Amino acid sequence: MDDKTRTELEAAAFRRLVSHLRERTDVQNIDMMNLAGFCRNCLSNWYRDAATERGIDMDKDTSREIVYGMPYAQWKEKYQTEATNAQKAAFEVNKPEH
Template sequence: MTPEIDPLDTLDDAVAAAAFRRLVRHLQHRHDAQNIDLMGLSGFCRNCLADWIRDAGFEGGKAHARAVIHGMPMDEWKATRQTPATDDQIAAMEASVAKNRKE
């Protein structure tokens, strides 16, 4: 039996990198899309992207990776972009993140 090839693995690295940069720039522009809401809908957010670039080999620390993804230092992001999370947002995030766990 031949293993199935994941179509994502067939993307040229330059194409994948360009799409990733476009996604990050889109999220930097759409700061109205709160991380808590992204987590509640999709189970990932800007901070996850920062973790993922570190997992992929980014040599900077956590704060540097978050600044790259957010387009500014995390403290500035929180002060100027982040709104307090509601109980409903937290509950949605927790339910969504639970779906990320692999058995």
Template sequence: MSCSDDQPMTADPLDSIDDAVAAAAFRRLVRLLRHRSDAANIDLMGLAGFCRNCLGDWIAEAGDLDKESARAIVHGMPTAEWKARFHVAATPEQLARMEESMAKNP
């Protein structure tokens, strides 16, 4: 699964949010995703076009970290452990929804 990392070309009010406020909101999102292990990455991809791994990849890119370290931050544990505990195989329907959703990403 790949995640879009395109940046908007025009001024965006999102850019005016104080970094501390944005960081607090981001941490709340990550903590919610850690708590909601029942929300499968494939379903997140199908609905929103991003998942926990995407967030980790964005952290890696923004912070000059390796992907595994950044994904472990989002998962709250090493990715392999998270997968062993919570990952379930995707159905063909989930994969189709993901593909459709990803096509909408910029």
């Protein structure tokens, strides 16, 4: 497979992941962190890092809006729930180091 095709496939997979996460507003970031070691915020940080590596100036709010499909504050207000004590405890045990 040539590099252009690989990049196109990776971009399509990324867009599908972002679309899936936008639809699954019931899945909380803490659950993603506890199970997979990353969440929507991590994904938006990785996106911003990729932009920075290419000389594109992007702030955290912009990259989060790309991933969340709306301003982060709006998403939190509409969809984020208070983490349970069990979720918080699991996060402390499984907290990634990135």
